[in-house]
């Protein structure tokens with residue numbers, strides 16, 4: 001697993017040039033074995049027993065803010081960047097005499113998410129109080145699902161590059177222990193100038209899904225790829241917007257190191273990670289730090305650490321040595337949460353509008369990213385890595401398929417235009433697909449001109465740039481206005497080819513000596529002369545004759 005991780009990181013790094021969907025951080029964790037600290041003067045000892053190398057172990061806890069217009073237990077609206085304390089009901093502020101009312105939309109979102117992650121949906125789940133004493137939690141406890149969460153025992157399949165040649169897409173699986181519904185807390189804002197802490201309760205009571213993953217991953221890249229896949233699934237479902245920098249998806253990374261086959265080591269929990277790229281870096285830093293501690297003969301402390309993106313380091317926040325006592329107790333104001341298998345299992349005393357029916361939710365699930373990628377590869381014959389790039393960018397699959405509808409060009413040829421030219425330009429200007437100045441039909445028209453042999457491929461790229469700049473002008477207009485059509489006048493081409501041949505006797509001799517590759521150089525010179533407009537098939541034929 002460790003070796004494939006290293007391979008993956010290098011390839012991912014290369015891939016970033018065209019398809020921006022993986023973190024940049026490398027997974028080159030130094031694997032330290034105790035043999036590495038023995039002196040070279042003891043070679044026999046080294047050969048006798050080579051202890052296993054230390055490897056990283058990673059388990060994630062992810063808080064996903066549920067995409068709902070109201071909070072988990074109150075009717076207060078959920079909106080970001082609203083004025084502080086403007087979205088707070090009496091219940092959210094924990095005033096006495098207020099009671100929680102469960103939001104059906106949040107339950108449905110958790111069921112949808114659980115089904116998409118192959119979880120078992122518990123027909124009956126329970127709510128509990130988990131006690132903390134923070135100023136931004138006015139009740140002094142959070143309502144969560146400690147004893148019996150809504151969904152358990154799932155899996156998330158994700159892919160990353162690896163293998164011996166570092167070019168294989170490797171599928172990996174991480175087990176999901178559980179998904180629980182719980183309330184978010186408010187926000188503490190520290191005013192250093194006045195030495196005050198101010199509280200904003202707008203976020204207090206917003207519905208969260210906490211996804212707890214088993215410690216199945218071994219490095220930052222795996223964790224980053226898993227989170228990216230989860231992000232895409234949540235966005236496809238519409239259950240969470242998944243924006244990490246806005247706190248809609250908060251990832252805590254539990255990290256330890258051990259020797260394979262031995263019990264897991266002591267974990268630290270790294271918080272404050274607000275991007276997939278930082279997640280990979282924070283985990284890899286933490287694995288290396290723990291290896292260094294053990295190598296120096298020390299022990300890893302069980303503690304919570306924060307990631308400082310400026311220094312790239314993790315730093316201690318508070319230790320977890322004395323296990324925190326959350327004084328869990330059943331939430332007395334909420335009955336067990338019951339979901340129904342299908343309509344037939346609804347009893348007469350249940351209001352069908354209020355019931356959450358798993359079968360109905362299952363039938364309404366959208367196409368998940370992995371299914372979409374497989375479909376793209378199978379239907380259009382594109383490479384798996386291209387399917388990743390397409391699915392990774394909102395609206396790009398639809399764009400690609402819209403182009404295909406209007407051109408006879410093969411999908412395998414269209415894909416490069418979409419993932420390199422179009423996506424490259426969009427990224428450069430930080431635009432989304434929906435903001436592209438070139439529409440799918442406009443790109444299809446350009447590709448048709450090329451496909452029909454009216455323009456060369458270098459001119460097609462030139463026209464693309466021009467279309468990008470002067471949005472609105474069609475490929476045909478630009479080609480005609482700038483007289484960029486393919487030159488197929490044989491007399492004209494003969495004369496240009498002759499000039500090139502006459503002025504490059506060494507190259508001509510090399511071709512005659514059997515070095516056929518040099519012909520491409522001459523073709524390039526002819527294209528330079530004609531500003532990329534010469535018909536390449538004709539030019540090749542003419543040059544072959546002249547150099548034979």
Ligand SMILES: Nc1ncnc2c1ncn2[C@@H]1O[C@H](COP(=O)(O)OP(=O)(O)OP(=O)(O)O)[C@@H](O)[C@H]1O
Pocket residue numbers: 057058059060061212213214215216254255256264265266267269
């Ligand atoms: N030795 C280990 N190394 C790395 N990760 C671990 C290890 N042991 C457990 N984990 C991970 O730690 C996480 C534990 O999460 P869980 O919610 O159960 O408890 P917690 O962190 O103690 O509580 P809290 O929800 O208050 O943070 C899981 O994601 C699990 O995979």
Ligand SMILES: [Mg+2]
Pocket residue numbers: 061210212
């Ligand atoms: Mg947890």
Ligand SMILES: [Mg+2]
Pocket residue numbers: 061252269
């Ligand atoms: Mg935790």
